[in-house]
Amino acid sequence: MVQYPQGQEAGPLAARLGAPLRSNLVGKPFAAGMGSFHPHFRGNRRIGMIKLIASDLDGTLLQNGAQKLNPEVFPLIRELRRKGIVFAAASGRQYPNLRRLFSPVWQDMIFLAENGALMMQHGEVIASYPVAREIGLAIIRDIETYGRCEVLLSGKHTSYLHTRSKDLAAALLYDTRNAVTIVDDFAQVDEPFLKISAFDPEGIEHAAAHFQERWGGVVSAAVSGEEWMDFTVANKGGAIRLLQQKFGFQKAEMMAFGDNYNDLQMLEAVGHGYIMENAAEPLRERFPLHAKRVEDTLAAFLEGRLL
Template identity: 30%
Template sequence: MEYKLVAVDMDGTLLTPKLEISKETVETINRVIEKGVIFTLSTGRMYLVAMAFANMLNLDVPIITCNGALTKCSKTGKVYDIKKIDKELSSKIIKYCEEAGLSVSIYREDDIYILKNSENIDIHMQIDHAKPQIVNDFDSLLDGSIIKIMFNSSDKYNLEHHTRKLYELYKEELNFYFSLPHFVEIVHKEANKRNALENLALKFNVKRAEIIAIGDNFNDMDMIEYAGLGVAMGNAPDYLKNVAEFVTKSNDEDGVRNVLEKFILK
């Protein structure tokens, strides 16, 4: 099979445990692109954060961000798809989180917002390498422009308890994803990596069988099942390896490079 589109998760997949891309992997990706294959990112991270890595790879394609809530071109900034959370739902989720003592971060297309004294500020600076906007309250943001709500708690059991309650209340209307270290992300019900990847394939006239999708976690499962060749990282949990057609090396062993060399560059 000649593969024409490759979608790769970032954390735990393309990025090493030090949140870097190895020089060898960058070189291999460049060779894949030179061959005419479309290489894109598919991440839970926000667009501006993903852009630092897209620029490193010199990508000129739509990249999938915020777990499929926003697909936007890495060169032109053109928005190809955006899924916003209904403002009434946003208000209910935020109110619940605040009453439960959970720390909340709000994502619009290009910005993150947190409340004063939020414990999330250090997390965003260290992991996202992004500086959030600090606000006194979220009221002015409840205008239908939110694409992701993220919350966390330093108390693991408190986080799990309230996540279960929120999931039961809104599972028919929203998607819930766990992310590291102890965060829960909420997006529009139709926002997922599979739908975003399918839309990209249609745009580029690529058949499902001609797609490779690579990931390491639960939020990658739908695109791995959808792709012609679904690949799980060596560091992925067993449930993901069981649905993948191929299991590559781990993210600290250049697992993505291994896939590209084996199935595209040969």
């Protein structure tokens, strides 16, 4: 097993590549040092109606293949915090990657990583939903047997790839800047399986129907991009509902942004679900609220021009 930390420099490619829910949310305030979660709202009364805003990343906050956030999002998140509004990043990405992307404000927010399978706050796990090991290994075998796809297995701090997945490993290491561990056999991985992903460089639509039929009744199976399909026992909507339950939010007090089918449950879980204008037509038709850029919609919200 060879482990590469997130963003590590390396030599030539050949050398580089030689369970039940656990939650700590009960009885805790939103975040130590952030004050009461129900402050007295100042200014436009409409701002006080919203207490949580969640956003997807790829295709939503990160558009056109971007791997860095627009810096203008950071002061918006700080202003949300100042007004007592929780901001949550809800993504299929791994937690270390999300924390790096949001490094200027990571202590001001909650992370719903791995499509909600890992919820983090201030560097601590507040909830996790691992896939049962036997089911996870069976899904992996099915992906490998299908033939077209490669497997990405997600743990808490690293992603696992097979030694033969050299091109994908390079892309995750140096483009997405994931932490990656190379294994000869996924059975070697001894930590909980948070997410299993199938990657088809020619487009996951060819395989999606097969995997949905095989596993859709066992786990949450969702297309998460043109080339990816994710398998978890969690989804972003479930993570949002857990926050709602623990903090006593009403559905009308929550807002979310997304662009793909793995955002569907999240957008349905909130009272104000915004679908991105670049989303597939069935999703745009399903949700009446549309956004071109999350940053613009957040700015309009904070200025009282929304809701």
